Amino acid sequence: MHRTKVRVVEDVLDANNTIARANRDDFDRHGVAVVNLMSAPGAGKTRLLERALDGLAAAGVRAGVLEGDVQGSFDADRLSALHVPVVQLNTDGGFGGECHLDANMVRSAVPALPLDEIDLLIVENVGNLVCPAEFRIGEDARIMVCSVTEGEDKPLKYPLMFRACELVLINKVDLLEHLDFDLERLEHHVRQVNPDARLMRVSARTGEGVDGFSRWLVEAAARASVAA
Ligand code: MG
Secondary structure, three states, rough: HHHHHHHHHHHHHHHHHHHHHHHHHHHHHHHOOOEEHHHHHHHHOOHHHHHHHHHHHHHHOEEEEEEEOOOOHHHHHHHHHHOOOOEEEEEEOOOOOOOOOOOOOOOOHHHOOOOOHEEEEEEEOOOOHHHHHHHOOOOOOEEEEEEEOOOOHHHHHOOOHHHHOOOEEEEEEHHHHHHHOOOHHHHHHHHHHHOOOOOEEEEOOOOOHHHEEEHHHHHHHHHHHHHO
């Protein structure tokens, strides 16, 4: 029985990767860079995006957002106010209320995405530290947000998520003075599971460090347009 179960999981991930490659082909054809933004619920993904989108606009990068949620469009409504194209993808809309986005869900949203009008697509994944890391969606890069209110041991408890990402944003550093939190210890744990990850300390509330995040996104968009 155990062997059968493993086989099924492998098949599911194989099928997902095939669809992810089809997504990737579509994005490449339009010269659009795609980043997959992941975190636990409440780590501050949407607020960080609100901040970073300003920097992208100032750099002349046309960004769009694919907003993944189980239900509702609270975050998409916030981001639409910033005059960027936002497409809402709800996993309870025919996808069984999944706790992550997979390649097939993203595929279903591709026709709604204005790929000719954007240079960078930011996919805000469903808040979850486990499942989103397992499903490629056709992205160029994966980013995770980890906030200082979550505990220094997160990278050791959820290593796959930390290992899957090129960039780890450590958010809410403005709260450090109120917390018994050892930031160096968290960073050490991140490096333990992913020595290659780029680490950035940010505060979506005050804007500290967000310039660096915007620049990273600008460079990601530039790489895709050169490759197209
Ligand atoms: Mg959000």
